[in-house]
Amino acid sequence: MNLRRRVHSRSVDDWGVWAKNHREGLMAKYGHTTGTSKRSSGTNLYVPPSINLTKIAVIRPPESPTKAGIPVFLAPLAIGTPPVSYDVILDTGSADLWVAGNTCTTGCSSVPTFDSSTSSSFTDKGTAFSIEYGSGEARGTLASDTVQMAGFSVSNQVFAVVDQVSSGLLTSPVSGLLGLAWQSIAASGATPFAQTLASGTSWDSPVMSFQLTRFLNQSKTQEFQAGGTFTMGFVNTTLYTGDIEFINMPVTNSYWILPITAITVQGNSVTVPSGTDSYAAIDTGTTLVGGPSDQIANIYAQIPNSQPGTGNYEGYYLYLNFLLACGTSVTVTFSFGGKTWAVSPADFEVQEVSRGTCLGAFFSLTTGDSAPAWIVGDTFLKNVYSVFKFSPPSVGFAQLSDYSLSMNGNVNLEVPSATIGSVSAFATAGSVDTNRNSAVSLRAPSLLFTIAMTIWAILAI
Template sequence: MLLPSTPLSVALALSLSWPVFAAPQVKSSAGQVMSLKRRSPSDRTIEEWGVWAKNHKAGLEAKYGAGQPQKRSTGTNLITNQNSDSSYFGSLAIGTPAVSFDVILDTGSADLWVAGSTCQTGCENVPTFDPTASTSFQNQSTTFSITYGSGQASGALAKDVVQMAGFSVTNQVFAVCDQISSGLLSNPVSGLLGLGFQTIASSKATPLWQTLVSNGAWTDPVMAFYLTRYINQSNADSLEFGGSFTMGFTNTSLYTGEIDYISLPTTGSYWILPLSTLTVQGTQVSLPSGSASYAAIDTGTTLVGGPSQYIAEIFAQIPGSAPGTGNFQSYYTYPCSTSVSVQLSFGGKNWSISPQDFQLSQLTKELCLGAFFELSTGGSAPSWIVGDTFLKNVYSVFRYNPASVGFAQLSDFALANSGSTTESVPSATIGSAATSVSATGRSPTRSTSDTISDIKVSRTSLVSIAFFWTIMAIAGLLI
């Protein structure tokens, strides 16, 4: 999760590879879909894992401060999974004519920014946005800067048409960055899309998602994630099918049973829930109540971070575990022979974290690194940051009104696609938007076109498009 003037989540700190383009935007009675893509990491040495772990902790601490419409619609964007669950990104399109860009999807921040064509540092081999190529571009002549634990991005604010998953927003404020810290971006990712509330936006602008939902563009005031798992899978590629991000509806083919919604104890900033119980190896860890229990549900963060005393209690339930040293300080190691069972509850049902996800990495033949680590946040930031280590195990829903986050059990269909190396990485196309709204508050309108236009893909992308339609049909999303 990336917040205003906060660190870019681990997602961006990790290396990103392969270009991925905006998801197909198609009109459907059920809605459009945005696929996520996932990238797997190359093998790391213990030293490399140590550097990664240290940067991940520093990044989160910096990020959290050590702040009557016409017919509505739905949309889906297929996701890419990067580096074996290190990060998940989707795609959107900017400008006229529209050009697609891959962006980290982050419920822990609220700004949209991309690298610009005049970028001077930190954007080598990264697709960049050229303002002069868009006839609808409006320079706001306002400086922008955002700081993450792993670096900083700065530039200027602008307005333009932004499209995503079949939706189009005119006059959307975003930042075009020309100074980016080295390593913050890596091909194919060009920036970040914040999915938090406006109050935490460094730009002070209304986020893309909030413009859509507040204008009544969505059938239901929800957005949802299904994330795939490839962690510690040796045959995984750097980019894999990552799941889906939906706007305006929940995909019933991806979960079973009811969605367990928990109201936000505080609204208008992060997607926060109270962490009420935490159970490890059958033993419940004693947790505080009130604001000390608050946890940010953060799609832009890889792991789970929390106060040192409770992280220590978690690993105290695992025989043979030990605190890390050096770059692994604030992390814990444990015997790889131990299958660790962890359950979290936010005031409703108990949700299990797979032992696969608890094991961040196997450092030696016998020693493994845990995915929970000690984290110190500051100010009004929540004490816990719950990232993809947990979110891969559930179908997660972020509801605007009433403000809440919900979880549901993944369906057999969803589980079958997780970890499958036969699934194609989604490729994006740019199509005509089915629903359009203005960031200035104009009522949403429907376009008269329901065809996909301006398709710009390589020959290899055609395979992914065929897969996209196959998945849509199976999932019952084809319209």
């Protein structure tokens, strides 16, 4: 599927506020504050929104083109009978679906909302539900209804209808979030939409995959741009080259976890811990890369003129590069037990926050006891074709094809629009884990059949 992106301007001070919110939101999502657990084939088209985690365009020197790019991904799915489409964030780092309801009293005035009275298949579960982010929270109740996406339909899918949202958490047209991880971390206890499809006969293969684009140093970008591809039930061979290297997950049925076995910075090896301290969540819903403070310090120790940030930049690092203006200076590679995968210098640099001072994309964070120590987001994922396999549980990466790479910075690509097409496969939602409190909470912040659906590549910052 193709992606779209939105670009916004922001001041240097706003960069600091964004950085602080991003770090705190990620720690909240992965349970640092309380340790509470969170929460055939089809193709979708991507687009980027404008919420408070949106990547903004900042002028380097005034005469230079703007920098914009770090996507977080959204797609439209349809809920109800008859189906109505809503844009939701695609998040492999959580496992619940929630959307704003038409009874929402705060924080939903500018977004499309779900009206349960228009759906003949809607059932109110009557169970309280809350989702907490570092920058706010959403509250509502659990329900079930028919949910459709990319030609697949799941009946009786449990999701949350939210009626209270903190100011700025949702911005039109984003109506909610679709978690793509496993049932064991679902706050609702329900089998997630994708897991239901993967475990049945709806998909040709139990996989979903992402190809994400970047838009950097583009002076002619529009508010929305095509941004990448999300596929369900197959892998799109036009988007990668060579083989997909699958690594079995060391821990199954939770987050999408891989062990980090090697890191290099500027060609120098950085010592990484073994065992659970090396575990990383591969998270499309996260913009940057977070890890333990000592390991992040080791990474920046390989970068000349780097120093810890202060104030709103606490937990981040800044580095000086007057000659290159941050553009092509730092190369980091990851290995998860097999091949080595590079992070483009363009992705390592979040932004030039002041003349010659650059903000790095790797930052320190502390996660909860049940969460992995590392969170690897779109800073890395834009550099690979990523595949999430439900059986056997594993994550695979492949080299991007020339076709995929040609989408980077291509401002002439047609921006996709949301559609609701015919359904090619049906499934019924699986079990619900009832061994939970009545009030559940989530800590937070996919070629046989193809349907174009709008997705957001949120250009954060």
